Amino acid sequence: MNNLTIKSLLLTVLLVSSLTGFTQKISVSDLKVEQLSNPLSVDAPAPRLSWKIKSTLKNTIQASYDIRVGTNKNNLASGKGIVWTGSAKSDQSVLIPYAGPELQSKKRYFWQVKVKDNHGNTSAWSDVQYWQTGLKAADWTAQWISVSTTDTSARSPLFRKAFILKKKIKSALAYMTVKGLYEAHINGQRVGDSYFAPGWTSYRKHLQYQVYDVTASLKTGTNAIGVVVGDGWFKGRIGFGHQRRVYGDTRALLMQLEIEYTDGTKESIHTDESWKTAYGPIMASDIYDGETYDARQEKSGWNTAGYTEDQSWTNVRIVEKGTEQLVGMSGPMVSKHEQFKALKVFKTPKGETVVDFGQNLVGWVMLKAKGPAGTRITLSHAEVLTKAGDFYTVNLRTAKAQNVYILKENTEQVFEPHFTFQGFRYVKVEGYPGELKSEDLTAVAIYSDMEVTGKFSTSNPLLNQLQHNIEWGQKGNFVDVPTDCPQRDERLGWTGDAQAFANTAAYNMDVAGFFTKWMKDVQADQQPSGLIPHVIPNVIGANDGASAGWADVSTIIPWDMYVAYGDKRILEVQYESMKKWVGYMSAAAKNNLWNTGSHFGDWLFYRPEDDNDGRAAVTDKYLIAQTFYAHSTQIMINAAQVLGKKDDVEKYTILLHAIKDAFIKEYMTGNGRLVSSTQTAYVLALQFDMLPEAMRKSAADRLVRNIRDYGNHLTTGFLGTPYLCHVLTRFGHTDVAYNLLMQESYPSWLYPVKMGATTIWERWDGIKPDGSFQTPDMNSYNHYAYGAIGDWMYRNIAGINSDPTVPGYKKISISPKPGGKLTSASGELNTPYGWVTSTWKIENGVFKLDVQVPANTTASVTLPAPILIDGRETVNNTEIGSGSYHFECNMTSPAAK
Structure with a gap:
């Protein structure tokens, strides 16, 4: 080998090494369309594209992008088949709208992106991702099909x-929906991994369809589709008063299988009269009452091509x-997640066989059993045991929450329900043949498929x-809609609970799609007058709504999602x-004072047993209504500013001044005292800036005195609790906020923790100090509203905030506030731009x-005190770019006091 060849090889190695290092400095990943990964049913005419950037260099900002x-x-x-290229000198990497041909x-459609940064580095093209556009109304050739006679049977x-495909298959997509719930199979293989499809929406207004890539399930030759349909929310029992058939009395299936062959031709298989x-074997299935499954009624192979006994089936x-x-789908589907092995199988004092899974969860139990044909096994579900250790289901009210399995011949079988779910920690097993062992049962958690975005520990x-309980309260109640509770005969999308918890939810998980989908139903079920029902989807009556703090979900959640994700749309x-x-509120108000209508008020506030000195925690419901009237009006000002609606900014600014003036005249004395001298009254008045600025400090001092009068305990309910610690911190009382957070006796956040809770309770004293229960007709042990304290913990203990003037964490605020004798804390959040972390110790x-x-x-x-640089103190705040940083400050310095 001559010297020239050696030099050429060395130059080649150096060039490759240089290029490799160059491309590694910046890369693009986590591509999403409409905040979803590779969605298959995008209805938006201009889908928005997002990506995240990784860089090895500090202070990296995107300078330009190419899509x-x-x-x-x-x-x-290779540049062939390109329908749109988008290039811009911009630092925008989130929610960029497609701007190509229709x-x-x-x-x-397939897409990828590359970016250039402010350091002059250019990334490689990202991996190719895709989105699939949805079906327009004219594209549906399928017909709705149902059973041959009137649909009156409880059975599913x-x-x-069956059909024949004669050519080699290139691709196949299945478009499906039902009036009810469905599980589908092609050639015996389950279609998708989701449950409770098509989800719960305002069915009369819009019904979601799902799209599945089923290419791998089909073959040349004979194929078969099999679909089982349940009652679900559409036809089953839902709401109050044992009502059924809220949306209709007929379960029906709509399916369209679009096939493309390798020769370019296409074929469609769809529901019609030939099915x-x-x-x-599903004898009955109900959201509240559970499912009965008779394995003796199974039709083996019914969803495969080889099944020949369908001659006896009806048309x-x-x-x-x-x-x-x-x-199309705009939110995540429900799917299986964590599994729990039984901690123990034991006998209660009453002699019942009960299984403890150690975690209050939502889902079901997979049961393995073997016994004589006709053996009937009943699984009952409960959240807690009585003080004596017995199985307790009184708080389920009329919900049976039982799954019944009837065995076929003496072979081992594994059972799990199809169209129901339970909220439980404990399961009572009756009728099990032989000895029940812990390995015979597995609990499966099901919830909407939301990416975990937050981590918090101290x-x-x-x-x-407490953080664990908050997370599991969210998981258990985010089952397609944000339910209030998952166990009793309710499980409804209560609006007040959802708006109170939305900010915390956005820290724990990616709820952008979840709430986008649900807010469409808020809009769909809103009455022409503007009234917002108490629950969404609305199943309790057209005129049951307009409660302050509940109906305000229509303004609060859109704004919260805008701040959390930068989603202007x-x-x-x-x-x-x-x-x-x-x-609606303006029309109901008289002289700008909204003091009419029925309101829930500060729901489930602390009720002292003997409080006769005038400090009782009952807050005037109309005072509350006026504060939320102002809050929603302020949000309208904010939203109008973002959307460039100058006339509305002016209109609502004038209205807001009038609302606050009316509040002061009606509810505040000349010295700044409120007519309801409760924690909630002062919290809401301060949170929503209802008081003249000069009187706010004294109002905050009154709030602190009230808290101390109650022995450093809170007395707030669903509406006051989410803002309580935020207000204390805002007005310089973070120490009092910590005192409340760290309080271990009732009422407090840590009281249920000390009592063994694994989720958030509906009531501060769901289980009383003596071991007895609160009123059983409304006492859920998985009810996330009070978990709204998680928002304060992320923002103040970890110190992670999004700057509302630059939403979606484009500009981040990190401002930890140590206290409560904590020696360390850590918060992590996967923002639309990537992970931000804040970890501290003393x-x-x-x-x-x-x-x-x-x-x-x-x-x-x-930082909580001036920063130490070279042993000297300097300012305690600084602006930084991307990258990792370490800061220190002296907590014993006079400036830290």
């Missing part, structure tokens, strides 16, 4: 279609289309358990609904903070 969108994945890199219906019908139907009946609009184990979509709600009087800021963002860091 390319095409119709063929393999040709994208998108075609039911077509897949099976639907089946057949029969009843299967389906064609059902006319309703008024509902078919829409040096205090009780606070860590949710404000655009919900704006008219927001206006209608504020208009050692020998020195506060040490480690911060990580994601690329393409900046952060403002504020």
Whole structure:
């Protein structure tokens, strides 16, 4: 080998090494369309594209981006089949709208992006991702089908279609929905991994359909589709008063299988009169009451191509289309998540066989059993045991919450329900053949498929358990809609609970799609007058609504989601609904004072047993109404400013002044005392800036005195609790906020923790100190509203905030406030730009903070005392760019006091 060859090889190695290092400095990942990964039913005409940037360099900001969108994945890199290229000198990397030619219906589009940063580095093109456009109304060729006669049976019908495919298959997509709930199979393989499809929406207004890529399930030759349909929310028992058939009395299936062959031709298999139907082994299935499954009624192989016994099945009946609009999915589906092995199987004092899974969860139990045909096994579900250790279900009210399995011949079987779920920690087992062992049962948690985005921990184990309880309260109640509770005969989308908890929810998990979907139903079920019902979807009556703090969900959640995710479109979509709600309040008010109507008030506030000295925690409901009237009006000002609606900014600014003036005249004395001298009254008045600025400090002092009068205990309910610690911190009383948070006796956040809770309770004293229970007709042990304290813990203990003037964590505020004798704390949040972390500890009087800021963002860091640089103190706040940083300050210095 000559010298020239050696030099050439060395140059090549150096060049490759240089290029490799160059591309590693910055990269693009986590591509999303409409905040979803590779969605298959995008209805938006201009889908928005997002990505995250990783960089090895500090202070990295995106300088420009290049997007390319095409119709063929393999040709994208070569530039063939490109339908749009988007290039801009911009630091925007979140929710960038597609701006190419009109998108075609039911077509897949592939896309990728590369970026350049402010250091002059250019990333490689990202991995190719895709989105699929949804079906337009004209594209549906399928017909609604149902059972052959009137749909009166409690049993779940099976639907089946066999068909022959004669060519080699390139791709196949299944478009499906039902009036009810469904599980589908193709050639015996389950379609998708989701449950409770098509989800719960305002069915009369819009019904979601799902799209599945089933290419791998089909084959050339004979194939078969099998679908089982349950009652679900559509036809089953839901709401109060044992009402059924709220949305209709006929379960029906709509399915369209779109197949493309390798030769370019296409074929569609869809529901029509050629399908057949029969009843299967699900004898009854109900959200509240549970499921009965008779394995003796199974039709082995019914969903496979080889099944030949369908000659005895009946022909389906064609059902006319309703008024509902078919829409693609805009939120996550429900799926299986954690599994729990039984901690122990034991006998109660009453002699019942009970299983403890150690965690109050939502889902069901997978049961393994073997016994004689006809053996009937009943699983009952409970959240708690009595003081004596017996199984307790009184708080379920009329919900049976039982799954019944009837065995077939003497073979081992594994059972789990299909169209129901339970909230439970304990399961009572009756009728089990032989000895029940812990390995025979597995509890499965089910909830909407939301990415975990938040992590929070401290040096205090009780606070860590509280955070655990908050997370599991969210998981158990975010089952397609934000339910109030998952166990009794309710499980409804109560609006007050959802708005109180929305900010905390957005720390724990990615709820952008979840709330976007649900807010569409808030708008759909809003009455023409602007009234917002108490529950969404509304199943309790057209005029049951307009309660302050509940109906304000229509303004609060869109704004919270805008701040958390930078999603301007949710404000655009919900704006008219927001206006209608504020208009409703304005119409109901007299001289700008809203003191009419029925309100829940500060729901489930602390009720002292003997408080006769005038400090009782009852807050005037109309005072509360006036504060939320102002709050929603302020949000309208904010939203109008974001959307550039100058006339509305002026209109609502004038209205807000009038609302606050009316509040002062009606509810405040000349010395700043409120007519309801409760914690909630002062919290809401201060949180929503109802008082003249000069009187706010004295009002905050009154709040502190009230808290101390109650022995450093809170007395707030659903509406006051979310803001309590925020107000204390805002007005310089973080120490009092910590006293409340760390309080271990009733009423407090840590009292249930000390009592063994693994989720958040509905009541502060769901289990009383003596071991007895609160009123059983409303005493849920999985009810997330009081978990709203999580928002304060992330924002103040960890110190992670989004700057509302630059929403979606484009500009981050990190301002931890140590207290409560904590020696360390850590918070992590996966923002739309990537992970931000704030981890601190106190050692020998020195506060040490480690911060990580994601690329393409900046952060403002504020420490609790001046920073130590070269042993000298300097300012305690600084602006930083992306990267990892370490800060220290002396907590014993005079400035830290």
